[in-house]
Amino acid sequence: xxxxxxxxxxxxxxxxxxxxxxxxxxxxxxxxxxxxxxxxxxxxxxxxxxxxxxxxxxxxxxxxxxxxxxxxxxxxxxxxxxxxxxxxxxxxxxxxxxxxxxxxxxxxxxxxxxxxxxxxxxxxxxxxxxxxxxxxxxxxxxxxxxxxxxxxxxxxxxxxxxxxxxxxxxxxxxxxxxxxxxxxxxxxxxxxxxxxxxxxxxxxxxxxxxxxxxxxxxxxxxxxxxxxxxxxxxxxxxxxxxxxxxxxxxxxxxxxxxxxxxxxxxxxxxxxxxxxxxxxxxxxxxxxxxxxxxxxxxxxxxxxxxxxxx
Numbered sequence: 001x002x003x004x005x006x007x008x009x010x011x012x013x014x015x016x017x018x019x020x021x022x023x024x025x026x027x028x029x030x031x032x033x034x035x036x037x038x039x040x041x042x043x044x045x046x047x048x049x050x051x052x053x054x055x056x057x058x059x060x061x062x063x064x065x066x067x068x069x070x071x072x073x074x075x076x077x078x079x080x081x082x083x084x085x086x087x088x089x090x091x092x093x094x095x096x097x098x099x100x101x102x103x104x105x106x107x108x109x110x111x112x113x114x115x116x117x118x119x120x121x122x123x124x125x126x127x128x129x130x131x132x133x134x135x136x137x138x139x140x141x142x143x144x145x146x147x148x149x150x151x152x153x154x155x156x157x158x159x160x161x162x163x164x165x166x167x168x169x170x171x172x173x174x175x176x177x178x179x180x181x182x183x184x185x186x187x188x189x190x191x192x193x194x195x196x197x198x199x200x201x202x203x204x205x206x207x208x209x210x211x212x213x214x215x216x217x218x219x220x221x222x223x224x225x226x227x228x229x230x231x232x233x234x235x236x237x238x239x240x241x242x243x244x245x246x247x248x249x250x251x252x253x254x255x256x257x258x259x260x261x262x263x264x265x266x267x268x269x270x271x272x273x274x275x276x277x278x279x280x281x282x283x284x285x286x287x288x289x290x291x292x293x294x295x296x297x298x299x300x301x302x303x304x305x306x307x308x309x310x
Contacts, residue, residue, distance in 0.1 A: 048071070050285075051071050052069070052070060052071065053278045053281050053282060054278070054282055055069050055070065055071055055072055055073045055074075056069050056073075056275050056278035057080070057081070057275055057278035057279045057281075057282045058073035058076055058077060058078065059073045059074045059075055059076070059077060059275060060074065060075030060076075060077045061077075061275070062075065063075045064275055077275070080275055080276060080279045081279055081283075084252075084279060084280070084283065085283075089240070089248065090245070090248055092241060093243050093244055093245040093247065093248040094245045094248075096242060096243060096244050096245070097227060097244040097245040097246065098287075099160070100160065100163050100164055100226060100229075100233075100244055101223055101226040101227045103160065103164050104163065104164035104167075104168070104222070104226040105219060105222045105223045105226055107164055107165070107168050108168050108169060108170070108173075108222045108226075109215070109218060109219060109222065111168050111169050112169050112170070112173055112174050112177060112218065112222075113177060113208075113215070113218075115130075115134070115169065115174055116174050116175075116177035116178040116180075116181055117177075117181050117203055117207065118130070119131050119134075119178055120177075120178050120181035120182045122182075131178075134169075134171050134174055134175075135171060135175075137171055138171045138172070144235075147166065148235065148236075151166065151236055156236070157236050157237075157238075158236070158237055158238050158239055158242065159242075160242070162232065162233075162236035162237065163229070163232050163233050163236065163237070163244070164226075166232060167225075167229075167232070170221070170222070170225070173218050173221055173222070176214070176217075176218070177214055177218060180211065180214045181207065181211075184207065184210065184211075188206055188207075188210070189202050189206060189207070192205070192206045220291075220292070223288075223291065224288060227284075227287070227288060228246065229244070229246065230244065230246035230247055230250060233246070233247050234247055234250070245283075245284060246284070249280040249281075249284060252276050252280055
């Protein structure tokens, strides 16, 4: 009996080794090596531009103009950082951007979640009409001038609402959330309803706690879009105190406020112009880089869950 057991164990171990060897064949090893090299190349091509921007932001004018800056700073220089960070206008516009991003993202999430949850109900009357109206806006809109006239007639020009309301719902994000809610088991909602929860109770106490992945993904999408947005503010805002930081950076890069807004003097304007774009890009992207690690784990799963329908 002992010998049979030992033989069985040896046979199972040998079979496991054989299966392992079959799985890791020569072709598979070649594929893995090729895949690793390819992915490393993609990572390098993705990261290199940003590393180059950081290096330029700390480099001197002559080295940048000569094209000698790659991954590491040349002629270490922090003068532009000092000038921009000492400018009160920059911090005021930066605060505006934070405010606009938070408010706009909150409004977008409330509207998108409510709309998506409603049209995900297959027994909703007029469901196809609502979906059709939403999809229609992806391909057709009123145009720039009608939108400008509408915002002006509503009295929203030169206010925060001109920035945060016009693009409150992204149809792309809406359809992803709709697909996610459709794939959620109906039995959970039915059980919650039997327990006495209202429709709002089901949404807030059952559906949303189970939707952290898609909610985090949508928050990231909306936050990045609102943080980088500048055209709405450029079009509807006239008061410089209301400008987001993207307008400030646009003016800096264009040279409109290089000497004035940055506090530059005649002798250092040339130095600022050489790496102003790199410095402003770095300062703008830092908050997104700080937020992304906290939602990155939800990002992939949220998009996949909202895009695949059973």
